[in-house]
Amino acid sequence: MNQPSPPILIIGSYVSPYVRKLLACLAIKGLAYTIDPITPFYGNDEFSRLSPLRRIPVLVQGDLALSDSSVICAWLDEAYPDQPPLLPQGSSADRARARWLEEFADSRMGEVFIWDLFYQKVVHPAVWGEPGDATRITHAIDTAIPEVLDYLEAELPDDGFLFGTIGLADIAIATFFPNARFGGYEVDAQRWPKTAAFVARCLAHPAFAALTPFEQAQIAVSPQQRRDALLAAGAPLSETSYGLKTPRKGVMTL
Known part of the structure; x- marks a missing residue:
């Protein structure tokens, strides 16, 4: 008997285009997830370990941790071949x-x-x-x-x-x-x-359209108010967070 896959956690803000890209691809695949909606500037030391460039999104599933949206989306097609493909199946x-x-x-x-x-x-x-x-x-x-x-x-x-x-x-x-x-x-x-x-x-x-209420809820408030606003909007938030209360710059900050 096949064992069920561990739950998927996504770390990253709803208003990040790279997070939005991944969440839309998860929707195409029909895969459920929870999300820790932090921006990378607020990531703690464990976030830095999971994402050495301090970029989002990060996907965590059991012992697996992946960063970079393209890497994650390529993995999704390999890990879930029975769900709709993300790449064209023609030539x-x-x-x-x-x-x-x-x-x-x-x-x-x-x-x-x-x-x-x-x-x-x-x-x-x-x-x-x-x-x-x-x-x-x-x-x-x-x-x-x-x-x-x-x-x-x-x-x-x-x-x-x-x-x-x-x-x-x-x-x-x-x-x-x-x-x-x-x-x-x-x-x-x-x-x-x-x-x-x-x-x-x-x-x-x-x-994409299913994400719009969460983006609007997030963009309307400060980072400190984000989790409460997203919970009120019905976002599937994780119980714990990799976020800090104050931001810090990382190696890729411009």
Whole structure:
């Protein structure tokens, strides 16, 4: 008889695009989890042991601890092959393209949407009590984000998803746009119509839409009020937390 898998714990904030990506993939797989919704700046020493770069998300299942959203999502497909796949099941070329689009999203979109925009406009003031870098924000809005959107406009489908049903590549791209909105940036649907429509389709999917109430509950309060707000919203929180009351910078803080 097969033994049931240990429960899955996710460490990471609901408003992180990388956590959102993982949670959407868990929804596609139909896998339950509990979540410790901390931002990495509040992680304690045990969090640092689990995530040496002090990045989120982290997945803990029994004795297994994994960090990095791409590593975790690849593991999900291997560990749960009977659940819907995250990568396209057609050609090897499709799978390679899906992996490339995930990498483009994780690296380039993460750089411009998160570190140059969202971190500077939202996280830096909220966590460190200081204004973000106005030069980085301006460059992101005027130059870097339009370059990303020009690329996506040429790559995304006119309708539907990239490889038929929604999968990892779609999720990896769409996950950055709620953060852009939190940072005051909206995609110009006249300039980038395919991208705007694609993002709207993805974010309307139940895998994303189910997370929206928790993101809104979290973004509306201070880090110290987060757990109470999320419990009130019905989030599946873990009983214990790896969080501290005060933030500290890590090796990857920009």
